Amino acid sequence: MSVLVYTESENGKFKKNSFEVASYAHEVAKQMGTTATAVSFNASDNESLSDYGISKVLNISNEKLKTFNAKAFADAIEQAAKKEGVKLVILSSSADTKFLAPLLAGHLKAGYVPNVVAAPKSTSPFTVKRTTFSNKGFAFTEINTDVKIVGVSNNAFGIIENKTAITIEDFSPTLGDNFGTKSVEIDKVVGKATIADADVVVSAGRGLKGPENWGMIEELANILGAATACSKPVSDLGWRPHGEHVGQTGKPVASNLYIAIGISGAIQHLAGVSSSKVKVVINNDPEAPFFKAADYGIVGDAFEVVPKLIEKLKEFKAQNA
């Protein structure tokens, strides 16, 4: 009765969050006195999971599952869970996984708790800590069903190495031909960090005065290998795409470093970024509420500070390359 973890891959390679959920699964399995089994789809690097405490992989190779489909993936994970007789399934917080998680919960009649930030506080009763009220609070949530599903927040538990002997077993779930929904077209930026998995996020607000001034934000993000983001007013004004809007009604950010430029820090925005570890604020208004929620701040005009920061970061990167 091991713990099952769904390790997500893209173009045959595991995504970074897979190593985090694998690490989490190992920790919970240890607490429960059992082992962690992963289920992977068309991944070519299954062995790499042995670094993060996974002792068995159910390897699914199936042409029908080349493109993500929530129903098909949920069906396959459900079959893997039943085959292994697991009572606990660990998932990530990616958009795809949050899409399939409730379908899986429905099929397994499992209590599902998303946005979990730490290893279980207790395994009997099974209690986990999660964010709630859009990151304005935490809840300790008990799961009372026989089968349980835990969705781990991005970048909260961390990637922890645990070299483990691994066996890889082919697994062929039985799948229908019609999953109800069909992917027609995927429009995705390639080769650029996304808000969901970036270590660094550079975000800007109305202080930038207009969309034409985003060049320096892009450049700063580029140097740091960062994703770009924006405040709600900026996305509502159409200066930047909705996908960049972070905050309570936009995306949550849980990066290591969050740099906010020309964002005053409305309570909804602060909630959305509160899971980021280190926050830097650049704003010309020393009274901006964001300074109260930040670790480091520069009071100054973005149009002066950011170009200087770009120049000095280039020098820093050259020295520390």
Added chain:
Amino acid sequence: MKILVCISNVPDTTSKINFTDGDTKFDTNGVQFIINPNDEFGLTRAMWFKEKQAAVVHIATVGGPSVEPTMRKALAIGADEAIRVNAEPTDGFFVAEQLAAIIKDGAYDLIIAGRESIDYNGGMVPGIIASILDMNFVNTCIKLDIEGANVTAMREIDGGKERIATILPLIIGGQKGLVEESDLRIPNMRGIMMARQKKLTVVEPIAASNATKDTKFEKPAAKGTVKLVDSVEELINLLHNEAKAI
């Protein structure tokens, strides 16, 4: 086309969050409640279907009598009828089972829910309904067009978007993008007056159990004071040597 919009009654986005009863309950004292923003984008899109494609729009909420002002607001915006399931919405699985029962009885073609409520952030109600009723499902839906039974939906993915083809009956987890912020409607006096006359049916919950229970809440630890620096060199130095963030 018959549409059901699932509405959650949530604290206003500007609310400060506090807990009471030994940190076991959300403190509603002084909190104003609104239509969950993710649901309001969906409701507004439903109004478009009503006006352009002659859809009938019902709303449903799981909650006690105190949620009715929020439901009346949805009626004032233009929904035709409302159904309240008279139970506290304490668990996503429980709420999904209640709504699934309403959907089954009402023979709806399209169910619009929000991707998550901004209070308990379960993000599971539409997906669990889809699995209970074996219905097509699109989550984080940012665009929705319907021709007959054929649906084209756009969903937000990490780093981009995906266009999906599917058919009715369908349930979506919606969010901003279904309509723009500027499309949201403030009820006018006529709408508010009419909403008072519209049918609001109260039904008792079906037997269902809670899969989870929030046993205790906690507020985030207070933030230390910000370190203000004068130069970008100093900032880079601190980020590198102290915060180890670059």
